[in-house]
Amino acid sequence: MDDDPVPLLHDYLVHSARSRGEKVGLVCDGHRVTYGQLEAWSNALAHHLAEAGVERGDRVMIFADNTVEAVVSFWAVLKANAVVCLINPLTKRDKLSYLLDDCQPTALITQKRLYATFNEPARHCSSLRRVIVSGTIDDADLTALPHAVRWNATMATEHNAPPARRCIDIDLAAIVYTSGSTGEPKGVMLTHRxxxxxxxxxxxxxxxxxxxxxxxxxxxxxxxxxxxxxxxxxxxxxxxxxxxxxxxxxxxxxxxxxxxxxxxxxxxxxxxxxxxxxxxxxxxxxxxxxxxxxxxxxxxxxxxxxxxxxxxxxxxxxxxxxxxxxxxxxxxxxxxxxxxxxxxxxxxxxxxxxxxxxxxxxxxxxxxxxxxxxxxxxxxxxxxxxxxxxxxxxxxxxxxxxxxxxxxxxxxxxxxxxxxSDEVIKSRGEKVAPKEVESALLDIPGVREAAVVGVPDEVLGHAIKAFVVVDQGRAFDEKQIQRECQERLESFMVPKYIVIVPDLPRTDTGKISKRELIAS
Known part of the structure; x- marks a missing residue:
């Protein structure tokens, strides 16, 4: 980090690779990766991104499991003078579409395992100039994506150094999406500093x-x-x-x-x-x-x-x-x-x-x-x-x-x-917006109204509890509604408790009284 008077986030990797190049820095999926390898691979990917049109300040979305490729991609995006946007691999298709539309990334780095989720959203994202897919993917699936290449293609050329440095420490390094009380994810902007x-x-x-x-x-x-x-x-x-x-x-x-x-x-x-x-x-x-x-x-x-x-x-x-x-x-x-x-x-x-x-x-x-x-x-x-x-x-x-x-x-x-104060529920260490769960419940045919609250739970911190009103004559049980939720939501958002009620309590102004539901 001595080469630049004011270091940036990715200089952490540059410094460790120089001083500990032969040391194993990452153990993942049976692979033992040295700092020298992380440096070389991230340089190669950074150059590939730059050649594909990724410029300073552009967003690059990483939609992947915890893998070697995800780690390499994080550092490569920063070296390409771009902004990292990591997305939970549990994210469902509709939410991913929203995130792509909001973030407007120039590139998407992902994996074949998640193809069913990202395929359609990626094809409809007009900002994408490159899609990079790791894992075994056939030609037909790859060519269906915009400007897509296999991961191995990005590693084809060796580079001893990253692309030319364009950023300073007040530039954005990452956008981290977090749920809010409205149920619409918000991108937290974080600078290198x-x-x-x-x-x-x-x-x-x-x-x-x-x-x-x-x-x-x-x-x-x-x-x-x-x-x-x-x-x-x-x-x-x-x-x-x-x-x-x-x-x-x-x-x-x-x-x-x-x-x-x-x-x-x-x-x-x-x-x-x-x-x-x-x-x-x-x-x-x-x-x-x-x-x-x-x-x-x-x-x-x-x-x-x-x-x-x-x-x-x-x-x-x-x-x-x-x-x-x-x-x-x-x-x-x-x-x-x-x-x-x-x-x-x-x-x-x-x-x-x-x-x-x-x-x-x-x-x-x-x-x-x-x-x-x-x-x-x-x-x-x-x-x-x-x-x-x-x-x-x-x-x-x-x-x-x-x-x-x-x-x-x-x-x-x-x-x-x-x-x-904003009603966001912390369950299993994850933020859950009640409105997002309520929207999924209301998407189930026959569900008329829904209200979601958090209740104390020794294991989860807070458990998600849903109160549901169904259309007259519809036969539902709690397990059936849970299964429907599992099709629509990430696992940590699926309600642990579901209570089918004839109606929901309301305040004098007609709003649902969640205070009464929590106390019930």
Whole structure:
């Protein structure tokens, strides 16, 4: 990173490749990839993208599983002076169409396994100048896509260096889509400076080292999962990338085999692991730290994690995509403040305000405000939504993030999360917009009305509960509606509970009273 006085995000890879070229930096799908290989492959792909017409500031969408190709693509897009947009592989066709229309990417990098989902949306996306598909795909399927090539074709020419550098650190590095209360996904715009500041801050309190072996079972499209990869590359550590947490015993084997030192997860993962009878049969002694975010971790789970990973530091954390991370609870404070989500991360400030924007003292609930270099640039193509979140700060000319989350702080400055004001449900570590689930329910023939709420759940953080009114004479049962939802929604959005009711409670103004539904 010494060649450029102000580094960019992808310089993390350049630096690690120069200093640790022969070191294995990625373990994925049975492949062991060195930093030198990641550098060479990402350079080749970056040049291919540039030659295909990708220019500075263009968006490139990566719609893929956790694979070697996805990791290479992330760094290649940045090296091509473009903006990365990672999309969860669980995304359904209609939502992908919306995202392509909103993002207007110049290129799409994806895989054959997802062909049924991306085929039609890609063919109707007028902005695409290149589609790159990994995996075995026949000629007919490939030629049906706009300007499509196989992954191997992008690796045909070796390059010792990336394309000419065009960006500076205030340019966008990524757009990360997150659900909102309207059910319409919003693209969080993050600059190189945003992401490097967040990475440096989190890595500092976790004390991430170059001999770290970090396990990631979270999707790279989930910013918590993405930053595991970025932090590993920044430190010159090794990332062990799994497709998912679908097979918990396999994850435990991987911890023992690879001598994992860093284990990030969400409450759902830890709850599942702690219930496994075979947990004690695996050697987990290599773990140095465990992190949890995405929802509040129950106190009993924290205590069990301390017992299972007896030699590890346990970190409970809290954050938003709009600023990556807000707080962390230092491990030494776990016993005395187990219900707190901690103190502000390094190089960040936070405070609580009332409805008029006035600061509140200890023990008083209000909206959390975040100030720091991690705060997003805004929402992609949504100036009104941006204006509601980014407001003038205490110093002239600055903007701070009004999170919309209701919290309170104690006299020592430790934060306690209370609720999210915009109704977004955090389930399995993922954000779920009630309106998106309601729209899917209303798409089922015979469903007349639907209302979705979140209810506390020890395993999921919050479970999705749907109240459904069906047309008179229609015979439905809860399982049938769940199956219909599975056809329309990502798995984490499918309601755990479905209640068929004759009607929905309403307020005096005729709106559905979700407060009554939650209390029922």
């Amino acid at each position: 945003n992401m490097m500041a967040a990475c440096a801050s989190v890595a500092s309190y976790l004390s991430v080292r170059d001999d770290e072996v970090i396990l990631n079972v979270l999707p790279l499209a989930f910013d918590y999962g993405l930053y595991q990869m970025i932090m590993a590359v920044r430190a010159g550590a090794r990332l062990v990338l799994e497709r998912s947490f679908a097979f918990p015993a396999q994850v435990l084997r991987r911890i023992a085999e690879e001598k994992i030192t860093g284990f990030p997860g969400v409450p759902t993962i830890f709850s599942t692991l702690l219930q496994l009878e075979s947990l004690t049969t695996y050697d987990l002694s290599s773990i140095r730290y465990v992190t949890s975010t995405g929802a509040a971790l129950p106190v009993q789970h924290l205590l069990l994690l301390k017992a299972v990973f007896s030699g590890a530091r346990i970190y409970s954390m809290y954050g938003l995509t709009e600023c990556k991370r807000c707080t962390y609870l230092p491990p030494e404070d776990l016993d005395r403040k187990p219900t707190s989500v901690g103190i502000a991360i390094p190089n960040t400030e936070m405070w609580i305000v009332d409805e008029r924007g006035q600061r509140l003292g200890p023990g008083v609930a209000g909206q959390l405000v975040i100030r720091g270099a991690t705060v997003m640039k805004g929402y992609w193509r949504k100036p009104d939504a941006t204006a509601r979140k980014l407001k003038p700060g205490p110093l002239p000319g600055e903007q701070v993030l009004y999170t919309g989350d209701y919290c309170q702080m104690d006299a020592e400055g430790y934060l306690y999360f209370i609720s999210r």
